[in-house]
Amino acid sequence: MNAMNITAAQYVNCSMTGQASGILATIDGIAWSVPLTPGNRHYEALMAAVEAGTLVIQEADV
Amino acid sequence: MSQLRTNAILDASGGNTATINGIPLRQGVLDPENRIINGAFDFWQRGTSTTADAYIADRWSNSRLGGTVTASRQSFALGDTFGSNSPTFFWRQDVSGQSATSHYARAATPIEGVRSYAGQTITVLGWARRSSGSGNMAIGLEQTFGTGGSPSTFVAVGAQVVTLTTSWAAFAVTFTVPSISGKTLGTNNNDSLLVTAWTSAGSDYNSRFATTLGLQTIGVDLWGVHIKVGTHTTAATDLYKQPELGPELARCQRYYEKSYNVDVAPGTNTSIGATVFAGSSDSASISYCTIYYAVQKRTVPSLVGYRTTGTINVWDFTRSGLNSTATVGAAAPFPGAKSGVLSLIVGATFVPVAIYGHWVADAEL
Numbered sequence: 001m002n003a004m005n006i007t008a009a010q011y012v013n014c015s016m017t018g019q020a021s022g023i024l025a026t027i028d029g030i031a032w033s034v035p036l037t038p039g040n041r042h043y044e045a046l047m048a049a050v051e052a053g054t055l056v057i058q059e060a061d062v
Numbered sequence: 063m064s065q066l067r068t069n070a071i072l073d074a075s076g077g078n079t080a081t082i083n084g085i086p087l088r089q090g091v092l093d094p095e096n097r098i099i100n101g102a103f104d105f106w107q108r109g110t111s112t113t114a115d116a117y118i119a120d121r122w123s124n125s126r127l128g129g130t131v132t133a134s135r136q137s138f139a140l141g142d143t144f145g146s147n148s149p150t151f152f153w154r155q156d157v158s159g160q161s162a163t164s165h166y167a168r169a170a171t172p173i174e175g176v177r178s179y180a181g182q183t184i185t186v187l188g189w190a191r192r193s194s195g196s197g198n199m200a201i202g203l204e205q206t207f208g209t210g211g212s213p214s215t216f217v218a219v220g221a222q223v224v225t226l227t228t229s230w231a232a233f234a235v236t237f238t239v240p241s242i243s244g245k246t247l248g249t250n251n252n253d254s255l256l257v258t259a260w261t262s263a264g265s266d267y268n269s270r271f272a273t274t275l276g277l278q279t280i281g282v283d284l285w286g287v288h289i290k291v292g293t294h295t296t297a298a299t300d301l302y303k304q305p306e307l308g309p310e311l312a313r314c315q316r317y318y319e320k321s322y323n324v325d326v327a328p329g330t331n332t333s334i335g336a337t338v339f340a341g342s343s344d345s346a347s348i349s350y351c352t353i354y355y356a357v358q359k360r361t362v363p364s365l366v367g368y369r370t371t372g373t374i375n376v377w378d379f380t381r382s383g384l385n386s387t388a389t390v391g392a393a394a395p396f397p398g399a400k401s402g403v404l405s406l407i408v409g410a411t412f413v414p415v416a417i418y419g420h421w422v423a424d425a426e427l
Contacts, residue, residue, distance in 0.1 A: 002115045002123055014395040015346035015405075021395050028114060030366055031375050032424070033390070033404070035397040037362040038210050039250035041426055 004028055004045040010058035023057060097173045098257060099313045101188065101287035102304040103135070103151045107318055109327040110135040117426055119153055120314035121171050125258070128165030132156045136283065144189055144230070144286055147304045152285040154193060155261050160277045163264040169284060172254035172427040174360060176205050179255060181241040185294040186257060186287065187234045187302065192226040194281035199224050200263070201235040202270060204256040208248025220272030221260055226282065232296035251361065254427050259284055315357035320422040328422045333370040338418040343408045349379070349388070349415050350395075351404045359399040359425035366390075367404055368420040377419030379408050388417055399425070 007026045012033075014021035023034045025046055034042040049055035073080040098121075105120040111134040112118040115126050124133035136154045143149075157167040173179075186201050202221025207213035217240055224233045239255070247253050262278040263271065286302055305313075311324060320328055321335045339351035353365070367390035369376040375390045388406040396403060402423060408415050 002117070002125065003127070015344060015348050016350075016395050019395075022397065028116060032364040032366050034364045035362040037397070039208075039252045039361040040364060041252070042364045042424070044209055044250070044252070 004042070006046065006049050006055055008058075009046055009055060011060040013060040013062070020060060025057075095291045096288040097178055098171060098288050099317075100171075100310060102147075102149060102310075103153045103285060104304070104307060105311055105314050105324065106135050106151070107314065107320060107322075107324060107327075117318070120318060121426075122153065123170050124155065124167075125170040126157075126167045128162055128264075129157060129159035129167070129262075131158075131160075131167040131262075133169065138285075144232075145300045145302055147286065147302065149285055149304060152283050154281060154283050155259075156194065156281040157262045158195075158279045160262050160264070160279075163266045165262065165264045165277060166260065166267055167262040168258045168260040169282075170256055170258045171287075172206075172256045174254055174427060176207055176242055176245075176247070176253040176255055179239045179289070179291070180205070181239065181243075182291055183236060183238050183293055185234050185236045185290050185292065185298070187232065187290060187294065187296070187299050188287035189230050189232050189285045189299065190224060190226055190259075191230045191283045192228055192280060193283050195279045197262075197278035197280045198226045198275065199280075199282050200260040200271060200273075200275045201233070202258045202260060203237055203239065204258065204270070205240065205242065206254050206256060207242075207245055208250055208253035210249035212246060213248035213253070214245040218270035221258065221270055221275070222272050223275055230283070230285075232299040234294050234296045234298060236293045252427055257287070257289075259287070312357050315355070316360050317426045318422075318424055319355055319357060319359070319363075321353075321420045328366075328420065329368055329372045329374065331370070331372045333418075336370050336418050336420050338416065340414070340416045342414050343381075343411055345411050347407055347409050347411050349406045349408050349417055351377075351406060351417060352401055353404065353421055353423070354401045355399075355423060359423065360427070361425050362397045362399055363402065363423035363425035365397075365402050365404060366422050366424075367406075368422070370419060377404075377406055377417050379406065379415050379417040381408060381410060381413045381415040388415075390419075 009025040100120045117123040200221040203219040205217040343349045379388045
């Protein structure tokens with residue numbers, strides 16, 4: 001609902017599962033751990049920015 | 063036990079003023095039909111003021127574009143009353159410097175589920191005044207059908223202007239909420255009915271108004287915003303009872319919860335309420351702290367951690383005689399709506415650690 005200022009985003013792998021477990025994203029100056037859950041407003045904003053071509057989510061560190 | 067079966071109870075004149083032991087038999091008294099949360103503005107978990115386009119009071123955002131728009135918590139004087147209520151805080155939105163057709167300012171609160179009141183006549187009631195500047199406000203509704211898949215486009219129910227003065231006065235605005243028959247919901251379970259109190263609106267938004275508001279320089283105060291099914295006048299505000307604090311906080315926490323005491327903003331330098339976890343690190347020098355929410359969230363929330371000093375994304379830990387700080391790594395495994403996990407990088411493998419810090423979970427619409 002609110003416009004979000006996204007300045008950084010990177011996928012994060014879980015050391016337990018080795019799978020992508022979320023996105024560490026700096027949104028409005030706060031680094032949120034964002035779940036990969038459609039319906040989460042931060043995740044929705046990240047996906048909208050990717051679709052709009054204004055954001056590239058970095059791959060996870062290995 | 064005997065049963066009384068009837069289709070209607072009316073007063074002696076056939077009207078709607080009948081009572082039982084003095085309690086009016088009216089909608090809203092016997093039927094908890096109000097779905098606006100924190101309309102009495104008792105809870106401000108995030109803080110007490112913002113100029114951002116963001117939530118600030120629980121469930122209420124400072125929705126805005128352009129100029130300077132500040133939403134803030136204000137206090138009533140002890141002894142101030144509205145009807146039978148003795149309120150504590152109210153919402154203030156100050157707007158200035160807006161000039162473009164795309165500029166706007168409004169207080170906005172989403173009611174979860176676009177099914178809410180669909181096809182019904184409802185009245186949005188409350189109290190408002192103009193605290194500075196000139197102009198009025200407008201109350202509106204917007205049905206949003208969510209995201210994911212191919213949801214229907216949002217439907218604005220024409221906002222109606224409420225004339226303000228510098229004194230508190232009750233308002234009552236009646237809407238016919240459109241049916242959602244034939245509409246398509248998104249697949250992400252984030253559809254809603256948005257209730258808005260516009261304080262400024264450029265001409266780009268004229269189509270959302272029954273009568274246009276225009277750009278304004280104004281301060282608007284709000285309190286006691288609630289919904290009653292049916293058509294009502296301002297007289298119905300006499301029936302409003304501000305919510306009990308405990309249940310209302312729980313309703314807010316479905317969308318936003320934190321480890322801090324409820325009146326302490328995230329990032330405050332305090333250890334009160336901090337979560338303490340004792341465990342071990344794994345082969346990647348990470349320790350995982352599970353957070354159990356007091357209230358199950360609307361969806362899997364985003365998480366952020368704070369050191370007790372207020373530094374973001376850092377917690378404190380102790381291990382093997384070492385006191386240091388742990389970086390809050392990122393999203394951790396198994397995120398859920400009932401619990402979440404913070405991963406904390408403690409810098410050594412397979413060591414016992416005790417970690418502590420604060421957290422915030424956000425599952426707002």
